[in-house]
Amino acid sequence: MASLGELERAVMDLLWAGHEAATANTLRDLLAQSTRAENGTAGHVGKDLAVTTVLTVLSRLERKGLVERERGTRPHRYQAVSSREDHTAELMHEVLGSAPDREAVLARFIGSVTDTEAETLRKLLGLS
Amino acid sequence: MFWTSWFLAVLAIALAWPVPILLSRAQWPARSPFTAMLLWQAIALAGGLSMIGAMLVYGLEPIGDNLLAGLKSLAGMVFNNAPTTELGFWHIFALSAAALLTAHLVFTLLLTFYKIQRQRRRHRELLALLASPSADGPRTMVINVDSPVAYCLPGGARSVTVLSDGLMAALEPAELRAVLNHENAHLDQRHHLLLWAFAAWRQALPWLPTTRLAQEAVSSLIEMLADDVALKTASKATLIKAIAIVASGSPGAPDARMAFGGPELSDVEPGQPGALGGAGSARTTASRVSRLLSPQPPLPEPVRAAVLVACLLLLAVPTALLIVPGLLG
Incomplete structure (x- = not known):
C-alpha cells in the first residue's frame, strides 16, 4: 500500500495533467491504470485502492488548499486549484522574494546580487 | 540601586548604537566568523537584558534595596493591594515600560516562530508534490x-x-x-x-x-x-x-x-x-x-580568547548587577 504522501502526489499529477475536474471514481481508475502500466515496478500507487482512500487523499489536499470541489454535482468532481507551474512559481517567489523574514524561513546558497556584481563575477569566470 | 540603573542604561545605549556600528564596520569578523557570531549574540542578549534591567531597577528603587526585594514589594502591591504611594509617576512609568518591552520581545519571538513554522510547512507540502x-x-x-x-x-x-x-x-x-x-x-x-x-x-x-x-x-x-x-x-x-x-x-x-x-514568474521582481x-x-x-x-x-588565539572573555563579561556583568545584591542582602 502506498503512503498517503505518495498518493497525494499521484492524485495531483493526474489532476495537473488532466486539466479538468474528475470524480474520485475516475481518479481511482486512473491510478489503477497507471499502476498496471508500470506493471510490477516499485511503488504501486493504485494497487487495490479503495474509493474511500482516494476521497481521504482528496480531502487532505482540499484542506491544504490544493484542490477544490465543484459545487452542486454528485458525485463531487475535483480539480486542481492552480497549475503545477503556478505552484512552482509560488515556491520560487518565496525563495527569491523580498519578504523580510524569508531569510529565517530558508537559507539560499546565494543571496541576491546586483547587476554590477553579477557582471564582475562573470568577468571573473571569463564568461560573457 | 541608583548607580546600577544608570550603569545598565549606559550599557544598553552603548550596545544599541555605537558598539554594533563599530562591529559592523570591523574587518576581523570575516577572519573568525564563529567568534564574531558569539559576540553578536552576546551584544543582543546583554543589550536586551540591560535595557529591561535599567528600567526595572530604576522603577523599583524606592521600594527595595535590591532587585529581588523590590520585586517582592512590587508583587505585594499588585496582588495584595499594598499602598503604592512610595512609587512616583516616573517609577511606575519605567516599570510599565519594562513589563511592556519584555512582553513585546517574548510575544514577537513566539509570533515570528509561528509564522516561520507555518511558511515552512506550506513550503514542504508543496515540495512534496512538486x-x-x-x-x-x-x-x-x-x-x-x-x-x-x-x-x-x-x-x-x-x-x-x-x-x-x-x-x-x-x-x-x-x-x-x-x-x-x-x-x-x-x-x-x-x-x-x-x-x-x-x-x-x-x-x-x-x-x-x-x-x-x-x-x-x-x-x-x-x-x-x-x-x-x-x-x-x-x-x-x-x-x-x-x-x-x-x-x-x-x-x-x-x-x-x-x-x-x-x-508565472513575472511577479518575482528581481534585481x-x-x-x-x-x-x-x-x-x-x-x-x-x-x-x-x-x-x-x-584572528590570533589570544585575540579570540579576549573576545570570548568580552562576551562572557557582557552577559555576566548585567546579570550579576541585577541578581547578586539581592542574594547577598
Whole structure:
C-alpha cells in the first residue's frame, strides 16, 4: 500500500495533467491504470485502492488548499486549484522574494546580487 | 540601586548604537566568523537584558534595596493591594515600560516562530508534490526550475536541501557537492535558530540600529561559516566557481530573467536594489567572494580568547548587577 504522501502526489499529477475536474471514481481508475502500466515496478500507487482512500487523499489536499470541489454535482468532481507551474512559481517567489523574514524561513546558497556584481563575477569566470 | 540603573542604561545605549556600528564596520569578523557570531549574540542578549534591567531597577528603587526585594514589594502591591504611594509617576512609568518591552520581545519571538513554522510547512507540502528526490541523498530534492537555485529548508528530521534543474545542469559534480556541503552546514549548525532569533529581535525593535546591523551581520557570518565547512572537502576554486555561476545566473542578472521564462514568474521582481533582501545580501556575496579570493589568517588565539572573555563579561556583568545584591542582602 502506498503512503498517503505518495498518493497525494499521484492524485495531483493526474489532476495537473488532466486539466479538468474528475470524480474520485475516475481518479481511482486512473491510478489503477497507471499502476498496471508500470506493471510490477516499485511503488504501486493504485494497487487495490479503495474509493474511500482516494476521497481521504482528496480531502487532505482540499484542506491544504490544493484542490477544490465543484459545487452542486454528485458525485463531487475535483480539480486542481492552480497549475503545477503556478505552484512552482509560488515556491520560487518565496525563495527569491523580498519578504523580510524569508531569510529565517530558508537559507539560499546565494543571496541576491546586483547587476554590477553579477557582471564582475562573470568577468571573473571569463564568461560573457 | 541608583548607580546600577544608570550603569545598565549606559550599557544598553552603548550596545544599541555605537558598539554594533563599530562591529559592523570591523574587518576581523570575516577572519573568525564563529567568534564574531558569539559576540553578536552576546551584544543582543546583554543589550536586551540591560535595557529591561535599567528600567526595572530604576522603577523599583524606592521600594527595595535590591532587585529581588523590590520585586517582592512590587508583587505585594499588585496582588495584595499594598499602598503604592512610595512609587512616583516616573517609577511606575519605567516599570510599565519594562513589563511592556519584555512582553513585546517574548510575544514577537513566539509570533515570528509561528509564522516561520507555518511558511515552512506550506513550503514542504508543496515540495512534496512538486520536487523529486535526488540521487544525492534522502535530504536532497530537485525542483523543475531553469534558473540555478539552491536553498535549504530547516525542519528537524524533515530538513531538506532543494536544488533546481538549472543548477544541476550548470554545475560540475564537484561544484554541486560544494553547494550541498554548504547547505548541509547550515542545517547541521542550526543556523536557522540564529536567524529566527535575530529576525524576531529586528521585528520587535526595527528602529534600533543594532537590530538591523546584527541581523545583516549574522546572515553574512553564517554564509562564511558554511563556506568554511564546504572548503573542507572542496577546493577554493571549486567553491568560488560555484558561487559565481549561481550568482551570475540568479535573477539579479538580466539574462537569467529570461532563463526563468514563463509569465508565472513575472511577479518575482528581481534585481532591484532594495528588493530581494537588498543591499545586505549583495554585500554578503561580495564579501564572501573576496574572502575566498584573498584569504586572511584567522584572528590570533589570544585575540579570540579576549573576545570570548568580552562576551562572557557582557552577559555576566548585567546579570550579576541585577541578581547578586539581592542574594547577598
